[in-house]
Amino acid sequence: MRRMTARPANAHQARLLRLLRDGGPNSRAQLGDQVDLSRSKLAVEVDRLLETELVVADGLAASRGGRRSHNIRLNPHLRFLGVDIGATSVDVAVTNAELEILGHINQPMDVREGPVAVFEQVLSMAAKLKASGLAEGFDGAGIGVPGPVRFPEGVPVAPPIMPGWDGFPVREALSQDLGCPVMVDNDVNLMAMGEQHAGVARTVHDFLVVKIGTGIGCGIVVGGEVYRGTTGSAGDIGHIQAVPDGRPCACGNRGCLEAHFSGAALARDATEAAQQQLSAELASRLEANGTLSAVDVAAAAAAGDATALDLIREGGNRTGQVIAGLVSFFNPGLVVIGGGVTGLGHTLLAAIRTQVYRGSLPLATGNLPIVLGELGPTAGVIGGARLISDHLFSPA
Amino acid sequence: MRRMTARPANAHQARLLRLLRDGGPNSRAQLGDQVDLSRSKLAVEVDRLLETELVVADGLAASRGGRRSHNIRLNPHLRFLGVDIGATSVDVAVTNAELEILGHINQPMDVREGPVAVFEQVLSMAAKLKASGLAEGFDGAGIGVPGPVRFPEGVPVAPPIMPGWDGFPVREALSQDLGCPVMVDNDVNLMAMGEQHAGVARTVHDFLVVKIGTGIGCGIVVGGEVYRGTTGSAGDIGHIQAVPDGRPCACGNRGCLEAHFSGAALARDATEAAQQQLSAELASRLEANGTLSAVDVAAAAAAGDATALDLIREGGNRTGQVIAGLVSFFNPGLVVIGGGVTGLGHTLLAAIRTQVYRGSLPLATGNLPIVLGELGPTAGVIGGARLISDHLFSPA
DNA sequence: ACCCTTTGTCCTGTGAGTGGAAAAAGTAGG
DNA sequence: CCTACTTTTTCCACTCACAGGACAAAGGGT
Numbered sequence: 001m002r003r004m005t006a007r008p009a010n011a012h013q014a015r016l017l018r019l020l021r022d023g024g025p026n027s028r029a030q031l032g033d034q035v036d037l038s039r040s041k042l043a044v045e046v047d048r049l050l051e052t053e054l055v056v057a058d059g060l061a062a063s064r065g066g067r068r069s070h071n072i073r074l075n076p077h078l079r080f081l082g083v084d085i086g087a088t089s090v091d092v093a094v095t096n097a098e099l100e101i102l103g104h105i106n107q108p109m110d111v112r113e114g115p116v117a118v119f120e121q122v123l124s125m126a127a128k129l130k131a132s133g134l135a136e137g138f139d140g141a142g143i144g145v146p147g148p149v150r151f152p153e154g155v156p157v158a159p160p161i162m163p164g165w166d167g168f169p170v171r172e173a174l175s176q177d178l179g180c181p182v183m184v185d186n187d188v189n190l191m192a193m194g195e196q197h198a199g200v201a202r203t204v205h206d207f208l209v210v211k212i213g214t215g216i217g218c219g220i221v222v223g224g225e226v227y228r229g230t231t232g233s234a235g236d237i238g239h240i241q242a243v244p245d246g247r248p249c250a251c252g253n254r255g256c257l258e259a260h261f262s263g264a265a266l267a268r269d270a271t272e273a274a275q276q277q278l279s280a281e282l283a284s285r286l287e288a289n290g291t292l293s294a295v296d297v298a299a300a301a302a303a304g305d306a307t308a309l310d311l312i313r314e315g316g317n318r319t320g321q322v323i324a325g326l327v328s329f330f331n332p333g334l335v336v337i338g339g340g341v342t343g344l345g346h347t348l349l350a351a352i353r354t355q356v357y358r359g360s361l362p363l364a365t366g367n368l369p370i371v372l373g374e375l376g377p378t379a380g381v382i383g384g385a386r387l388i389s390d391h392l393f394s395p396a
Numbered sequence: 397m398r399r400m401t402a403r404p405a406n407a408h409q410a411r412l413l414r415l416l417r418d419g420g421p422n423s424r425a426q427l428g429d430q431v432d433l434s435r436s437k438l439a440v441e442v443d444r445l446l447e448t449e450l451v452v453a454d455g456l457a458a459s460r461g462g463r464r465s466h467n468i469r470l471n472p473h474l475r476f477l478g479v480d481i482g483a484t485s486v487d488v489a490v491t492n493a494e495l496e497i498l499g500h501i502n503q504p505m506d507v508r509e510g511p512v513a514v515f516e517q518v519l520s521m522a523a524k525l526k527a528s529g530l531a532e533g534f535d536g537a538g539i540g541v542p543g544p545v546r547f548p549e550g551v552p553v554a555p556p557i558m559p560g561w562d563g564f565p566v567r568e569a570l571s572q573d574l575g576c577p578v579m580v581d582n583d584v585n586l587m588a589m590g591e592q593h594a595g596v597a598r599t600v601h602d603f604l605v606v607k608i609g610t611g612i613g614c615g616i617v618v619g620g621e622v623y624r625g626t627t628g629s630a631g632d633i634g635h636i637q638a639v640p641d642g643r644p645c646a647c648g649n650r651g652c653l654e655a656h657f658s659g660a661a662l663a664r665d666a667t668e669a670a671q672q673q674l675s676a677e678l679a680s681r682l683e684a685n686g687t688l689s690a691v692d693v694a695a696a697a698a699a700g701d702a703t704a705l706d707l708i709r710e711g712g713n714r715t716g717q718v719i720a721g722l723v724s725f726f727n728p729g730l731v732v733i734g735g736g737v738t739g740l741g742h743t744l745l746a747a748i749r750t751q752v753y754r755g756s757l758p759l760a761t762g763n764l765p766i767v768l769g770e771l772g773p774t775a776g777v778i779g780g781a782r783l784i785s786d787h788l789f790s791p792a
Numbered sequence: 793a794c795c796c797t798t799t800g801t802c803c804t805g806t807g808a809g810t811g812g813a814a815a816a817a818g819t820a821g822g
Numbered sequence: 823c824c825t826a827c828t829t830t831t832t833c834c835a836c837t838c839a840c841a842g843g844a845c846a847a848a849g850g851g852t
Contacts, residue, residue, distance in 0.1 A: 029830060038810050043831070066829025067817040148759055158759045206626055218725065222618050229727025230602055233759045240721040241755055244640065251757060322721070325636040329614065329722055331625025359637055361647060363544055363554045363629045425799060434841045439800070462798025463848040 003137050003180065006052035007396040012037060012045050017393040020055060020074045021098055022197070027061040027069035046072060054078075074098060079134075080388055081141035081178065083122055084187055084380030086340075087111050087161055087214035090118065092125040093381035094134045099197060099389060101378060103134040111146060114164040115173070123177055138180045140392050142384030143170060144187035146215065148233040154184035157232060160251065161215060183387045187211070188235055189226045190383030191373070192219030195336050197386045199374040204334040209373070210237075210323060211339035214263045218326070237326070238262065242318045257322050261315030263294045263340050269311050270297045279307035298344050312344045316351025323352060323370075324359030331364045338373030345372070399533045399576065402448035403792035408433060408441050413789040416451060416470045417494055418593070423457040423465035442468060450474075470494060475530075476784055477537035477574065479518055480583055480776030482736075483507050483557055483610035486514065488521040489777035490530045495593060495785060497774060499530040507542060510560040511569070519573055534576045536788050538780030539566060540583035542611065544629040550580035553628060556647065557611060579783045583607070584631055585622045586779030587769070588615030591732050593782045595770040600730040605769070606633075606719060607735035610659045614722070633722070634658065638714045653718050657711030659690045659736050665707050666693045675703035694740050705743060712744045716751025723756045723764065734769030741768070 008014040012035070019034055020026060032042050049055045050072075058071040074097035082101075084091040088111070093104040105125050111118060129135060147159025154171025156162060175182040192209040195201045201209070201221070209219035218235040220227040228234050238258035239251050246255025259265060270292045274282040281300040286292050300308035323335060335356070337349060353370050373379055404410040408431070415430055416422060428438050445451045446468075454467040470493035478497075480487040484507070489500040501521050507514060525531060543555025550567025552558060571578040588605040591597045597605070597617070605615035614631040616623040624630050634654035635647050642651025655661060666688045670678040677696040682688050696704035719731060731752070733745060749766050769775055 027830080032830095039831075040811080040833085041809055044809095063818060064829065065819065066827085067819090067831075069817095069830055160757075206623075220725075222623060227602075227618060229760070230729035230764075231727060231759055231762070233757065234725065234727035236724050236727070236757060236760065237721075239757055240724050241717065253755065321637065325633075325718070325721060326725055328632050328636050329616075329630065329725070331627060331630035331632070333626035359649065361556075361629065361632060361635055363627055364625070364632065366627070368626075423799085435800075436802080436842080437840055440840095459849060460798065461850065462796080463800080463850095465799055 003139050006054050008054070008393060009048065009396065010045075011395055012041075013049055014394050016045060016049065017054065017074065018390075020072065021389060021393065024098055025058050025061075025071045025073035027071055029064075029069050030061075031072070077136070078139050079137065080385040081126055081129075081138045081180075082190075082381030082384030083126075083141060083143045084190060084377075084384060085111060085118060085122070085143065085145050086187065086380075087146050090121060090125065091377055091381050092122060092129065093378065093385070094129045094138075095382070095385040097139075097389070099382055099385045101382065103129045103132060104378065104381065105129065106377065111162050112164070115168045115170065119174065119177065122174075126178065138178055140181045140388035141174065141178055141183075142190065142387035142389075143174060143182060143184045144190035144380050144384055145170065145184065146187050146213075146217075148231070148236065149184055149186050149228075150232050151185060151228050154182065156184075181388065181392060183391050185226070185383075185387055186217070186219075186228070186232070186235070187380055188217035188219040189228065190381075190387060191338055191379045192221050192226060192336075192383065193386045194375055194379035194381070194383030195338070195373055196221060196224075198382050199379060200336055200371050201334055204332075206330075207332045207334035207336065208323075208326060208330065209336040209338060210319070212262060212319065212337065212341040213339040216258050216262050216319070216339075220330070237322060240322050240325075242322055257318060261318050266294045266297055266311060266315060266341065267292050270300075270308070273307050273311070279305050281305035282307060294341050294344070298341075301344065301347055309347055312347045313351045316344075316348045317355055319348075320352035320355025321359060324356045327356055327360045327364050327368065332368070335368065335370045336373050337370065338376075338379060399535055402450050404450070404789060405444065405792065406441075407791055408437070409445055410790050412441060412445065413450065413470065414786075416468065417785060417789065420494055421454050421457075421467045421469035423467055425460070425465050426457075427468070473532070474535050475533065476781040477522060477525075477534045477576075478586075478777030478780030479522075479537060479539045480586060480773075480780060481507060481514060481518070481539065481541050482583065482776075483542050486517060486521065487773055487777050488518060488525065489774065489781070490525045490534075491778070491781040493535075493785070495778055495781045497778065499525045499528060500774065500777065501525065502773065507558050508560070511564045511566065515570065515573065518570075522574065534574055536577045536784035537570065537574055537579075538586065538783035538785075539570060539578060539580045540586035540776050540780055541566065541580065542583050542609075542613075544627070544632065545580055545582050545624075546628050547581060547624050550578065552580075577784065577788060579787050581622070581783055582613070582615075582624070582628070582631070583776055584613035584615040585624065586777075586783060587734055587775040588617050588622060588732075588779065589782045590771055590775035590777070590779030591734070591769055592617060592620075592779075594778050595775060596732055596767055597730055600728075602726075603728045603730035603732065604719075604722060604726065605732040605734060606715070608658060608715065608733065608737040609735040612654050612658050612715070612735075616726070633718060636718050636721075638718055653714060657714050662690045662693055662707060662711060662737065663688050666696075666704070669703050669707070675701050677701035678703060690737050690740070694737075697740065697743060708740045708743045709747045712740075712747025713751055715744075716748035717755060719748060719766075720752045720755030723752055723760050727760045728764070731764065731766045732769050733766065734772075734775060 058073040061069045061071045078097035080095045082093045089108045091106045094102045156165045171184045188211045205224045216238040218237045239256045241255045242257040243255035247259040249256035249259035274286040285296045297308045454469040457465045457467045474493035476491045478489045485504045487502050490498045552561045567580045584607045601620045612634040614633045635652045637651045638653040639651035643655040645652035645655035670682040681692045693704045
């Protein structure tokens with residue numbers, strides 16, 4: 001099928017497309033209630049959108065007491081690709097124009113294998129989704145990578161955990177391979193956009209998303225827009241000092257948050273505890289698998305293992321202290337905790353909450369929810385779809 | 397004289413007013429180069445502004461090779477009042493519409509005397525400025541208070557160092573007393589706006605201003621706009637924990653930055669050092685004045701006193717560590733250090749820089765200037781004038 | 793003086809957008 | 823089934839903002 005390359009011609013059309021994306025099918029009248037345009041003007045713009053085939057007619061709407069109206073919806077053939085490249089795995093998903101996930105694949109993969117190998121993988125995953133009949137092609141793709149990105153160009157810059165990616169023209173390369181527009185961003189920012197679009201942050205305009213996975217990062221949303229900082233490294237909180245003269249970190253400093261708590265640090269601590277026979281639970285798991293990960297700690301904690309619980313609590317305390325500082329500084333309306341370690345669940349959350357509510361002033365914490373992300377592993381790919389749709393649904 | 401109550405009728409006029417404010421007198425042609433409007437449209441809007449008397453003709457401009465053009469400038473009779481209420485003193489200044497300071501008064505005053513007493517003082521200072529012939533009245537006033545403010549209403553909320561101000565309708569009260577529009581904001585935000593308008597931050601869009609005075613606060617500017625947070629307490633970094641299990645703080649926690657370094661903490665430390673005879677310089681100053689302040693420490697340091705230098709360095713290190721965290725998180729394009737203790741100068745700056753450059757990742761610090769504020773005590777009042785002018789020079 | 797450049801004014805055409813009227817397509821009630 | 827009332831949609835005339843060209847005014851350089 002021919003892909004839709006059309007773009008909205010003006011801000012009104014862009015507005016309408018986003019309303020249809022976020023609100024699903026709508027009648028002209030319902031749209032009119034939301035956009036403050038005259039009926040005539042609205043009709044003209046809708047007609048033009050119908051001509052571009054970005055939107056299509058979709059039968060009759062329910063009556064609101066008078067004449068029934070004809071529904072309008074985004075073209076159901078539109079397909080976006082959301083790609084979330086993590087440190088140790090890749091998620092790829094197809095969505096429709098309303099950003100509903102139609103198919104989702106996850107595969108383990110080490111990002112350190114470099115962009116060429118990773119993209120080969122991503123493309124084959126995308127091809128698999130296509131082959132299963134979910135898409136005939138893609139109208140756009142949003143890519144998340146685990147490191148800072150020069151956003152306008154879509155190029156990773158000096159990513160600590162991704163040697164070989166520095167300066168690689170991700171956006172350009174993938175745009176060629178996929179044959180569609182591509183936007184690239186930090187994976188944490190994608191997660192923030194995902195939670196904003198379809199998760200817990202739907203109604204909040206200023207919030208933080210703390211992603212604790214292999215590393216630790218933070219997405220910052222200001223006035224509904226992701227804030228990326230001057231060089232694209234905003235939210236890089238993994239290397240904030242959490243413990244004075246603490247453990248050495250790969251970055252060269254000591255006591256970085258990431259060195260004390262993250263998927264990687266947790267696995268290390270658990271292995272150590274198992275080897276020292278501090279925890280039977282962890283030791284048996286180590287014996288069984290030959291290695292331990294955050295998932296094992298979560299399972300052990302769920303089974304009531306005291307050592308595992310202690311590890312989680314201590315990590316949560318460290319993280320909570322850092323977040324307390326950020327809350328004082330940024331005064332967000334919501335803090336979302338997400339990433340691989342959300343499996344640690346409420347033990348972690350409780351520890352973080354305790355530190356934040358204790359360490360920040362009442363004015364900042366008074367009405368501050370601190371919650372787990374709602375979307376889990378889909379947050380990133382939904383965020384990717386959202387990223388590219390925001391780009392495509394803006395005036396050309 | 398009758399005050400100008402006119403407001404720009406549309407975004408174009410607002411744009412022109414701001415250009416004239418920031419760029420001084422300009423010809424129609426020069427304005428045309430900056431606004432992307434047709435000459436006819438521009439002429440119409442300028443004529444309308446002339447009618448409202450917000451702008452006036454101002455003689456002929458220099459020739460650019462052809463016919464000389466008539467200059468346009470903001471009405472030279474316009475007057476803004478900038479008020480910076482600090483913890484221990486009040487600054488009041490009059491500016492013209494280009495935000496140039498025409499007169500500036502500073503008086504010591506304890507903010508804890510409460511809003512009524514302070515406003516009495518402010519009004520008498522404003523009256524003095526009027527009496528000296530600098531203004532016949534005020535077209536608007538911008539007020540800074542040392543605590544969080546619910547910005548839309550202009551009301552302080554739960555200010556720790558200003559008991560008695562909580563919920564006091566500052567904006568409304570002063571608007572009545574002064575008979576002109578008033579906007580109220582946190583003093584640190586005002587300082588940030590001042591440095592943005594006329595100081596070191598003129599060309600930067602995302603930056604932080606750290607004000608170290610009686611307390612410590614931080615102004616956050618995102619995309620050229622001050623960010624105030626969900627409840628108006630953004631930038632309240634004085635109570636971030638800088639020292640685990642450190643000194644007790646008035647807020648109830650231990651180890652807050654403000655408890656370890658600020659004008660108040662510095663004075664306390666210096667007094668203690670003097671009493672313990674650790675520094676002859678400080679001891680003699682204590683004897684002479686009966687009390688020590690940050691100014692004494694600055695003087696002692698300038699005289700080469702080792703104890704004073706140590707105090708400054710240690711404070712700078714603590715502050716630098718906190719700022720390093722903020723830099724990692726926020727990735728600003730500039731960090732400005734200001735407030736009462738800027739007298740401590742380059743010793744302080746060097747300590748802060750060391751910590752930030754060491755404690756943040758190269759990508760964030762690579763091209764990050766950390767500088768002292770350029771405007772000193774005028775930053776706040778200029779920021780106040782800027783605040784109200786931004787408000788008045790926006791479509792009604 | 794003469795020519796060129798810049799500035800300011802005037803005027804008309806165009807296109808966006810509004811708002812009212814009427815037609816179209818329903819629902820609810822007798 | 824017919825009537826009265828709603829809501830939706832289309833149509834149309836009118837307003838208004840704005841662009842951009844023509845032209846006049848005012849200067850500089852030679």
